[in-house]
Amino acid sequence: MKKIIEKSLENSYTYQQFRNLVRHLLTKNKSTGHKQSEEMTAFSSLNDRRMKRLDKTIKISDETSAVMNTISQPQTWLVIAEGWCGDAAQNLPIIHKIAETSNLVNLKVVLRDDNEDLMNLFLTNGGKSIPKLIALDKNNNVINTWGPRPTIAARMVANYKTQHGVIDANFKQDLQVWYNKNKGENIQDDFIKLVRNIQVEEV
Numbered sequence: 119m120k121k122i123i124e125k126s127l128e129n130s131y132t133y134q135q136f137r138n139l140v141r142h143l144l145t146k147n148k149s150t151g152h153k154q155s156e157e158m159t160a161f162s163s164l165n166d167r168r169m170k171r172l173d174k175t176i177k178i179s180d181e182t183s184a185v186m187n188t189i190s191q192p193q194t195w196l197v198i199a200e201g202w203c204g205d206a207a208q209n210l211p212i213i214h215k216i217a218e219t220s221n222l223v224n225l226k227v228v229l230r231d232d233n234e235d236l237m238n239l240f241l242t243n244g245g246k247s248i249p250k251l252i253a254l255d256k257n258n259n260v261i262n263t264w265g266p267r268p269t270i271a272a273r274m275v276a277n278y279k280t281q282h283g284v285i286d287a288n289f290k291q292d293l294q295v296w297y298n299k300n301k302g303e304n305i306q307d308d309f310i311k312l313v314r315n316i317q318v319e320e321v
Contacts, residue, residue, distance in 0.1 A: 126236040130226035133214040140201035150201040152231040158202045165207030172211035182306045186220040194254040206249040212302040268304035
């Protein structure tokens with residue numbers, strides 16, 4: 119596992135590099151990922167606008183900052199994502215802002231389709247759902263994971279699948295409305311718990 123993780127880290131981007139990559143590909147009417155289509159490019163363009171808005175507007179709470187400042191050992195947060203993924207666009211800018219509150223957290227982004235071996239280590243219910251965050255210690259050991267969605271959103275998805283069998287366009291729209299209303303509060307709560315759990319494990 120560690121060899122796969124370290125190989126993926128060699129192919130990783132900073133958050134800004136990932137944002138630049140998405141924008142650069144859009145100038146060629148392309149998206150990240152191995153599957154190219156007009157639909158994927160349209161999703162990527164929409165997500166670029168979402169990320170740009172969140173980069174400007176998201177606020178990190180005092181509680182989140184305080185908990186992040188309890189981190190005492192270097193960590194790498196390795197996030198598997200793609201530019202076309204709506205959940206990644208809603209969550210990655212917030213993860214970036216959270217990571218920025220600690221000098222000991224190094225955020226890295228890798229593309230799912232270019233890192234299949236890594237993705238296969240961190241499936242969600244057997245699926246390659248993203249974004250998926252892998253928290254690593256200074257020796258690149260896995261100390262926690264998060265994703266692909268904040269806990270409330272994950273519960274919404276599970277309930278809808280139970281009732282309807284599949285996630286359809288109507289639900290995806292409802293989920294985006296929820297993200298916009300929640301303004302990153304749920305994911306910050308998740309990361310407060312994640313960091314606290316890591317601290318307990320270290321003790």
